[in-house]
Amino acid sequence: MIKPYSTLTILFILYLTGGIMGGLFAAGVFTVMTAFSRYYPPLRDYAVYAFMAIMALGGVYAIILTISVILRREGIIPTRKVIIRYMTKFADSLARRIGFDSNRLARSFIMLNNDYVEKTLKKDRKNIKRVLILLPHCIQLASCVFKVTTNVNNCRKCGKCVISSFLRMSETFAFDMFVSTGGTMARFAVKERQPDLILAVACEKDLMSGIKDTLGLAVIGILNRQPNGPCYNTTVDPEAVEAVLKNFN
Numbered sequence: 001m002i003k004p005y006s007t008l009t010i011l012f013i014l015y016l017t018g019g020i021m022g023g024l025f026a027a028g029v030f031t032v033m034t035a036f037s038r039y040y041p042p043l044r045d046y047a048v049y050a051f052m053a054i055m056a057l058g059g060v061y062a063i064i065l066t067i068s069v070i071l072r073r074e075g076i077i078p079t080r081k082v083i084i085r086y087m088t089k090f091a092d093s094l095a096r097r098i099g100f101d102s103n104r105l106a107r108s109f110i111m112l113n114n115d116y117v118e119k120t121l122k123k124d125r126k127n128i129k130r131v132l133i134l135l136p137h138c139i140q141l142a143s144c145v146f147k148v149t150t151n152v153n154n155c156r157k158c159g160k161c162v163i164s165s166f167l168r169m170s171e172t173f174a175f176d177m178f179v180s181t182g183g184t185m186a187r188f189a190v191k192e193r194q195p196d197l198i199l200a201v202a203c204e205k206d207l208m209s210g211i212k213d214t215l216g217l218a219v220i221g222i223l224n225r226q227p228n229g230p231c232y233n234t235t236v237d238p239e240a241v242e243a244v245l246k247n248f249n
């Protein structure tokens with residue numbers, strides 16, 4: 001079982017990412033303003049002020065980000081969106097270069113996203129009427145002849161894969177379930193069903209891109225297990241999904 005990084009490590013990676021992104025932006029503004037100062041000399045002074053202002057704003061944002069990440073709460077500035085949409089890609093390539101593990105990092109960001117979503121939703125859990133569980137098609141036993149991607153009720157509940165566990169779970173909890181063959185189908189299902197909460201099961205890479213694509217929605221990512229390698233006869237711990245469902249029932 002791959003362990004996600006600690007909050008402190010994640011904060012370190014975010015500071016490094018934010019520092020480099022902010023520094024490059026400030027240096028870019030400074031360079032452009034200095035270049036134009038030959039036409040308007042006071043611009044040279046303004047360039048210094050602009051550089052310092054950007055760095056100061058970056059410092060303030062770092063404080064807001066730290067508090068938000070520690071408390072797992074959105075601040076005045078939407079921190080989840082900034083981290084997941086804008087910082088993860090750069091953070092991932094940077095962190096890999098300095099020796100961090102890409103999968104552990106993705107897991108850490110998925111857990112961070114889940115904590116944010118759960119905290120936000122818990123306040124008004126009564127409003128969560130429609131829950132959608134999105135499963136990847138590789139979770140179905142590859143040799144099964146019953147096509148669950150068109151209709152999950154085609155499953156005969158033989159118990160050879162976890163689809164049957166989810167169908168049994170649906171007798172206790174109210175949720176909609178969709179087995180998707182890819183991102184396009186998953187997006188279509190989300191658009192069609194308009195859920196208040198999505199529980200998405202997938203690998204690190206697919207969960208990260210799915211969460212990024214649906215940042216306006218409440219998505220909780222649950223990592224699959226791959227005892228036979230990626231994309232083939234994968235599985236998931238149904239109890240992990242059930243635990244989330246219990247939280248919102």
Ligand code: SF4
Pocket residue numbers: 140141144145146148155156157158159160161162163164
């Ligand atoms: S549990 Fe359902 S989907 Fe899985 S192998 Fe059995 S019949 Fe097929």
